[in-house]
Amino acid sequence: MRLLDEVGLPGRALDLTGCALIACGLALLVFACERSSDWGFLDVGSLVPFIAGVLLLVVFVLVExxxxxxxxxxxxxxxxRTSVPLAVTFLVGAVTLLGAALALMAAYAGRARGRSARQQERGT
Incomplete structure (x- = not known):
C-alpha cells in the first residue's frame, strides 16, 4: 500500500469497493458469455453468472x-456533450461486432457442413 501512496494522486485513497465490484462484475459477465457457447445462454450455469455480473455492475455505478x-x-x-457521443460509439461498435460475428458464424456453419462460400451463398 505504501507504493500506491507514493505514485498515486496526493490525498486520494484507493477505492477498493469500486475495484472489487467492477472486477467481479466483469469477470462474471465474461465467464457467462464464455460458458454460454457450451451450455447454452439460457442454461442456469450461464444465466445466473450473467445476471449476477449485471447486478454487480449496477451496484458499482450506484456506489461510485x-x-x-x-x-x-x-x-x-x-x-x-459526452453521453451522446459515447452512446453512439457504443451502438456502432456493437452493431459492427454483431455483424462480424454473424458473418463468421455463417462461414463456420458452411465449413462444418462441408460447403464452400459460393455453395453457401446459393443455398445448394
Whole structure:
C-alpha cells in the first residue's frame, strides 16, 4: 500500500469497493458469455453468472456515484456533450461486432457442413 501512496494522486485513497465490484462484475459477465457457447445462454450455469455480473455492475455505478473518492468519476457522463457521443460509439461498435460475428458464424456453419462460400451463398 505504501507504493500506491507514493505514485498515486496526493490525498486520494484507493477505492477498493469500486475495484472489487467492477472486477467481479466483469469477470462474471465474461465467464457467462464464455460458458454460454457450451451450455447454452439460457442454461442456469450461464444465466445466473450473467445476471449476477449485471447486478454487480449496477451496484458499482450506484456506489461510485455516492462515494467521496470514486475509483472512476462517472459525473462526466451526465452531460449530453459526452453521453451522446459515447452512446453512439457504443451502438456502432456493437452493431459492427454483431455483424462480424454473424458473418463468421455463417462461414463456420458452411465449413462444418462441408460447403464452400459460393455453395453457401446459393443455398445448394
Amino acid at each position: 456515484v455516492r462515494t467521496a473518492e470514486p475509483w472512476s468519476d462517472l459525473s462526466h457522463l451526465r452531460g449530453a
